Amino acid sequence: MSAARKLTCLDCGQVNRVPADRLDAGPKCGTCGAALMPGKPIEVDPKILDKAARTDDVPLVADFWAPWCGPCRMMAPEFSKAAGALKGRARLVKLNTQDFPQAGASHGIRGIPTMVGWAGGRERARQSGAMRAPEIEAWIGRLG
Template sequence: MAGKKITCLSCGQTNAVPFDKLAAGPKCGTCKAPLMPDAPVDVDLATLVKAAQTDDVPLVVDFWAPWCGPCKMMGPEFAKAANALKGQARLIKLDTQKHQSAGQRYGIRGIPTMVAFKGGREVKRQSGAVSAGAITDWVKGL
C-alpha cells in the first residue's frame, strides 16, 4: 500500500494517501468522507482503536464528556486547533460517557485529556483544558 495509511473515521476503511496530498482534502475511497477533516470528528471506541493502531498520520484524541465544564470550554479551542493542523494531524473526540470502556482501556483518570498516537502507539498525553495555540504547539511537538 503506497502512501500514508489513514483510517476513514466514517466507515472504518483503511486508505492510502500520498504524503503530498494530505492537505489537499483527500476522501475515503469507499464512502467519500473527508480523511483529513478541518474540524474534530466524534468517533466511537472501535474507530479510535483501529485508527490509533493503523494510521501513519498523527491522531490526537480529546477524551471528554458533555457534563464536564472544562471540556465545554476546551471544545471550541480543540476545533480551532484542528483547523490549523489540517493536513498535518487529525483531531478527534471521544465521549467517555457514551463509551465508558474507553476510559479504562486508555487509562483516562480525568477529563479533558488529550492523547496523541503515532505509528500505532501512544506518544504523548496532556490533561486539563488548554487553548488552541497550546494544542497546536503540543501537536507540532510530536
Template sequence: MSGKKLTCFKCGQVNRVPFDKLMAEPKCGTCGTGLMTGGVPEVDLATLEKAARTDDVPIVVDFWAPWCGPCRQMAPQFQAAASDLKPQARLVKLNTEDHPNAGAKFRIRGIPTMAAFSNGKERARQSGAMPSSAIVSWVKASV
C-alpha cells in the same frame, strides 16, 4: 504505491492517500467522507484503536463528556487547533460517557484529557483544558 494510510472516521476503512493529495481534501474510497478536513469528528473506541494502530498521520484524541464544563470550554479551542494542525495531525473526540470502556482501556483519570498517537503507540498525554495555541504547541512537540 506510496502515500499515507488514513482510517476513515465514519466507516473505518483504511485508505492510502498520496503525499501530494493530503492538502487536497482527500475522501474515503468507500463512503466518500473527508479524511483530512481539519475538523474534529466523534469516534468510537474501535475506530480510535484502528486509526491509532494503522494511520501514518498522528492522531490526537480529546477524551471528554457532555457534562464536563472544561470539556465544553475547550471544544472550540480543540477545533481551532485541528484546523491549524492539518495535515500534520488529525484531531478527534471520544465521548467517555457514550464509550465508558475507552476511559478504562486508556486509563483516563480526568477529563478533558488529550492523548497523541503516532506509529501505533501513545506518545504523549495532557490533562486539562488548554487554549488552541497551547494545544498546537503540545501536539507539535509530542508527535
C-alpha cells in the same frame, strides 16, 4: 509522487492510502466518500479510534471528554481551532466518555478533558486539563 500515508476513515473504518503531498488537498475515503483530513474534530467510537491509533501514519489526537464537564466545554472551541490549523498535518477526534465509559477505562483516562496523541501506531503523549488552541497545536507538534 511522495510516499503514501495510511489513514483510517473515521466514518466507515476503511484504511486508505493517500500520497503525503496530497494530505491537505481534501482526500476522501475510497469506500464511503467521507473526508479523511476534515480540518475539524470528528466524534468517533472506541472501535474506530483504536483502529486509527494502530494504523494511521499521520498523528492522531483524541480528546476524551463528557458533555457535563465544564473544562471540556471550554476547551471544545479551542480544540476545533487547532484542528483547522493542523489540517493536512494531524487529525483530531473526540471520544465521549459518558457514552463509552469502557473506552476511557481501557485507555487509562483518570480525568477529563484528556488528550492522547498517537504517531506511528504508538501512544506518544497525553495531556490532562483544558488548553488553548496555540498550546494544543504546540503539544501536537511534539508528537513526532
